[in-house]
Amino acid sequence: MVSSAFHTESLTKRYGRMTALDRLDLSVPPGEVFGFLGPNGAGKSTTIRLLLGLARPTAGRAWVFGADAADVAVTHRRLAYVPADVALWPRLTGAETLELLARTGPGTDLAYRAELVERFGLDPSKPGRTYSTGNRQKVALIAAFATRAPLLVLDEPSSGLDPLVEREFRRAVGEARDNGQTVFLSSHQLSEVEAVCDKVAILRAGRLVDVATVRELRRLHRTEVTAAFATAPPDLTRVPGVEEVETTGATTVRFALTGPPGPALRALADADVLNLAVREPSLEEIFLGYYGGRER
Amino acid sequence: MTAAETATGKGWGAAPSATWAVTGLALRQTSRGAVVVIALTALMSAVTVGAYRGAVASPSDAAALAALAENPAIRTLFGEPVALHDAGGFAVWRTGTVLSVLLAVWGLLAATRITRGEEDAGRWDVLLAGRVPVRSVVAHHLATLVAWALLAGVAAFTGLFAAGATAGGATAHATGLALCGVFFVALGTLTSQVFAERSSASGAAVAVLGVGMLLKMVGDGIAGLEWLRWLSPFGMAALARPYDGDHMGPLAVLGAVCTLLAVAAIAAAGRRDVRGGHLPSSSGRAPRRVLLGSPQAFAVRRLLRPLAAWSAGIGVYYLLIGVLAVSMTAFLAANPRFAELAAQAGFGGLVTVEGYVATLFALLAVPVGAFAAVRLAGLAQEETSRRLTLLLAQPVTRVRVLAAEVAAAVGGAFVLTTVAGLATWAGARTVGAGLGLLAALSGAWNVLPVVFLCLGIGALALAWVPRAVAFAGCVPAAGGFLLKVFADTWGWPTWIGQVSPFTHLTALPDVPVGRDAAMVMTTIGVLAVVVGAAGYRRRDLRV
Numbered sequence: 022m023v024s025s026a027f028h029t030e031s032l033t034k035r036y037g038r039m040t041a042l043d044r045l046d047l048s049v050p051p052g053e054v055f056g057f058l059g060p061n062g063a064g065k066s067t068t069i070r071l072l073l074g075l076a077r078p079t080a081g082r083a084w085v086f087g088a089d090a091a092d093v094a095v096t097h098r099r100l101a102y103v104p105a106d107v108a109l110w111p112r113l114t115g116a117e118t119l120e121l122l123a124r125t126g127p128g129t130d131l132a133y134r135a136e137l138v139e140r141f142g143l144d145p146s147k148p149g150r151t152y153s154t155g156n157r158q159k160v161a162l163i164a165a166f167a168t169r170a171p172l173l174v175l176d177e178p179s180s181g182l183d184p185l186v187e188r189e190f191r192r193a194v195g196e197a198r199d200n201g202q203t204v205f206l207s208s209h210q211l212s213e214v215e216a217v218c219d220k221v222a223i224l225r226a227g228r229l230v231d232v233a234t235v236r237e238l239r240r241l242h243r244t245e246v247t248a249a250f251a252t253a254p255p256d257l258t259r260v261p262g263v264e265e266v267e268t269t270g271a272t273t274v275r276f277a278l279t280g281p282p283g284p285a286l287r288a289l290a291d292a293d294v295l296n297l298a299v300r301e302p303s304l305e306e307i308f309l310g311y312y313g314g315r316e317r
Numbered sequence: 318m319t320a321a322e323t324a325t326g327k328g329w330g331a332a333p334s335a336t337w338a339v340t341g342l343a344l345r346q347t348s349r350g351a352v353v354v355i356a357l358t359a360l361m362s363a364v365t366v367g368a369y370r371g372a373v374a375s376p377s378d379a380a381a382l383a384a385l386a387e388n389p390a391i392r393t394l395f396g397e398p399v400a401l402h403d404a405g406g407f408a409v410w411r412t413g414t415v416l417s418v419l420l421a422v423w424g425l426l427a428a429t430r431i432t433r434g435e436e437d438a439g440r441w442d443v444l445l446a447g448r449v450p451v452r453s454v455v456a457h458h459l460a461t462l463v464a465w466a467l468l469a470g471v472a473a474f475t476g477l478f479a480a481g482a483t484a485g486g487a488t489a490h491a492t493g494l495a496l497c498g499v500f501f502v503a504l505g506t507l508t509s510q511v512f513a514e515r516s517s518a519s520g521a522a523v524a525v526l527g528v529g530m531l532l533k534m535v536g537d538g539i540a541g542l543e544w545l546r547w548l549s550p551f552g553m554a555a556l557a558r559p560y561d562g563d564h565m566g567p568l569a570v571l572g573a574v575c576t577l578l579a580v581a582a583i584a585a586a587g588r589r590d591v592r593g594g595h596l597p598s599s600s601g602r603a604p605r606r607v608l609l610g611s612p613q614a615f616a617v618r619r620l621l622r623p624l625a626a627w628s629a630g631i632g633v634y635y636l637l638i639g640v641l642a643v644s645m646t647a648f649l650a651a652n653p654r655f656a657e658l659a660a661q662a663g664f665g666g667l668v669t670v671e672g673y674v675a676t677l678f679a680l681l682a683v684p685v686g687a688f689a690a691v692r693l694a695g696l697a698q699e700e701t702s703r704r705l706t707l708l709l710a711q712p713v714t715r716v717r718v719l720a721a722e723v724a725a726a727v728g729g730a731f732v733l734t735t736v737a738g739l740a741t742w743a744g745a746r747t748v749g750a751g752l753g754l755l756a757a758l759s760g761a762w763n764v765l766p767v768v769f770l771c772l773g774i775g776a777l778a779l780a781w782v783p784r785a786v787a788f789a790g791c792v793p794a795a796g797g798f799l800l801k802v803f804a805d806t807w808g809w810p811t812w813i814g815q816v817s818p819f820t821h822l823t824a825l826p827d828v829p830v831g832r833d834a835a836m837v838m839t840t841i842g843v844l845a846v847v848v849g850a851a852g853y854r855r856r857d858l859r860v
């Protein structure tokens with residue numbers, strides 16, 4: 022029994038003078054849903070491509086279930102991969118693509134595949150070139166989940182999916198977890214990672230910033246609220262969950278909200294609110310807030 | 318390259334610079350191919366006028382040539398000989414069909430590639446989100462291609478005129494050639510608006526080309542059906558009769574047809590969705606599950622369609638070669654001057670059926686080598702278009718994927734050479750040329766070692782210069798062929814000619830197999846594939 026689904030040792034990738042990934046040490050235990058969070062260009066896809074043996078590391082190494090990542094004939098028998106930007110063969114229909122991937126892959130649960138096709142709402146009779154971005158992604162996701170491989174590597178898996186399909190996707194991730202599979206998924210959406218993952222690694226400008234459980238991560242998750250009042254604003258500083266209260270005008274206030282919003286809403290309801298704006302800060306903003314503005 | 322600079326430099330600020338940027342984009346995507354086509358047009362025209370001077374020195378030569386030209390098979394292939402008494406007329410007869418087909422094929426492929434192909438690949442999404450409407454983008458691409466086609470016409474005129482042919486006939490011929498190019502450029506643009514898929518758009522335009530060529534051939538070959546030529550762009554160009562009246566009427570009609578096509582293409586562009594055509598692309602169908610079981614099977618599956626098309630083209634050509642075996646060899650035997658000229662360019666032994674067939678089989682290495690190179694280039698293309706990522710994420714090594722592609726290409730090359738051998742044999746049989754089936758087949762198979770070389774160089778390119786796979790893969794066959802012709806024609810030092818694989822092809826079926834050269838070429842090819850596979854395994858996937 023290996024102690025990790027995969028692990029890396031000062032894994033580094035340089036493109037010319039640009040360091041896409043800088044000495045990454047990461048170990049993902051088996052059976053976990055592991056999020057890989059980072060803003061655009063952080064190096065998430067690069068890490069995944071090194072892990073898959075699609076690119077060669079400049080330095081360092083990666084192992085998948087104890088085997089060298091470069092040995093794809095071995096490692097790929099125990100993993101399934103969904104790229105960030107799925108391209109299909111234009112002439113193959115969805116069903117034919119699934120067939121090809123099943124017959125060249127590590128083994129496929131055909132009944133589960135049929136169920137996923139149904140649940141994801143994919144029309145498999147269409148040729149690849151007619152699929153939208155989301156539908157191409159569905160094809161790859163169905164193929165990956167249907168393998169029931171011990172490790173699923175998903176690069177921004179839900180970026181092109183509509184909310185209904187995204188719900189199905191989260192269910193499928195849950196089923197994989199129940200099944201004892203490891204899921205490694207990259208994202209730049211905090212909310213997505215929070216919803217499905219047990220643990221999260223945070224990457225920024227090619228460096229690993231933090232590995233945290235989702236509970237620890239919640240402290241990162243804050244909402245920015247701007248409220249305008251008819252009269253002078255109430256005092257919000259003592260309300261639980263409200264931080265960084267900032268008076269931006271005579272009757273306007275901006276504050277950050279973390280945790281359950283109930284107390285803050287009650288406080289606002291008592292005042293005469295004219296206008297309320299709620300905004301999710303971008304990951305980059307959060308990172309700047311918590312990890313400082315370290316540049317590349 | 319001022320236009321290209323505008324495209325990258327000034328960007329999309331003002332409307333005029335935006336449209337210039339579109340033209341610059343079209344120029345950049347077409348210039349390389351266009352320059353090759355234009356240079357070939359000028360060169361072939363000029364060289365053929367010169368060759369006439371050397372070959373047809375006496376009236377008896379001219380009479381023999383005229384008799385040959387009246388042979389129905391020759392007539393079908395080269396068209397009606399209207400002015401063989403004139404150097405310019407001879408050049409028109411000798412090069413007209415080849416050049417007009419070359420221009421047509423280049424024109425339609427370039428048109429579908431830079432319009433439908435780019436749009437289909439999603440590269441127009443950004444372009445069309447800007448301030449230039451689809452119609453205008455299509456119009457600028459079309460205008461660029463039309464300009465290239467007209468330049469090819471100017472090149473033909475310059476070639477003929479500079480080599481000493483008279484200007485009037487040269488004008489008629491050059492106009493006809495250019496208009497054939499324009500016709501297929503406009504047609505390719507139109508089919509690109511009608512079909513939502515590049516291969517369908519190219520296929521439809523190629524079908525029109527085939528029918529057009531057929532109508533002209535029938536019109537040329539069969540008395541009483543001459544009017545059919547009015548239905549074909551090639552036919553109308555021929556009806557101008559360069560060096561024999563220089564009729565401008567048919568050319569005016571052809572010009573009008575071209576204008577209509579261009580207007581229709583631009584109009585059609587304005588009335589459709591981006592990434593959509595007027596004909597909805599195929600909606601659902603039942604799955605065809607054959608040949609999806611392994612990378613090897615899948616390589617074969619992707620091979621079948623193109624292989625059918627290449628087989629048809631090569632089959633028809635070698636069938637005609639077979640049909641011509643007797644009349645060509647008889648002509649060359651009776652007119653030693655032509656045979657000498659051919660021998661100077663490295664084509665000896667043309668006076669026997671076997672020698673003639675062997676020479677033309679050696680040529681087979683060029684298209685079959687190109688076929689093999691294009692297969693490997695297809696693998697490089699699969700990689701950049703990110704389709705290969707899904708396959709390589711399976712427990713399948715890159716070496717296995719490359720081996721599958723190489724094996725499929727070798728199988729395809731074997732099929733193509735067999736088709737050529739069978740077609741030649743069948744053609745020769747119809748004229749009673751006495752060419753044995755085994756001789757024909759082994760003559761065709763004889764080029765396979767050169768094809769292995771092409772695959773080897775292509776595999777090396779895939780590992781280290783993946784952009785240039787098609788070009789590099791064509792070097793041993795097409796490049797080697799040109800090298801041998803140049804070396805023999807201009808008397809270059811022997812060692813230069815020795816570099817060309819063609820020097821080492823034995824003239825089968827005339828001469829017994831040259832095992833050593835074939836073994837050497839095959840070994841080099843296999844080694845190169847192995848080294849290429851090692852390099853391919855090691856590098857990053859380009860996505």
Ligand SMILES: Nc1ncnc2c1ncn2[C@@H]1O[C@H](COP(=O)(O)OP(=O)(O)OP(=O)(O)O)[C@@H](O)[C@H]1O
Pocket residue numbers: 036039040041059060061062063064065066067068105209
């Ligand atoms: N083939 C390449 N050549 C040069 N630079 C590259 C290459 N691939 C990636 N990079 C660079 O490496 C950095 C990391 O890229 P990567 O694709 O891993 O980011 P990412 O975290 O997946 O971002 P996103 O969220 O946008 O997908 C980027 O700055 C990118 O420009």
Ligand SMILES: [Mg+2]
Pocket residue numbers: 065066067105176
């Ligand atoms: Mg990415």
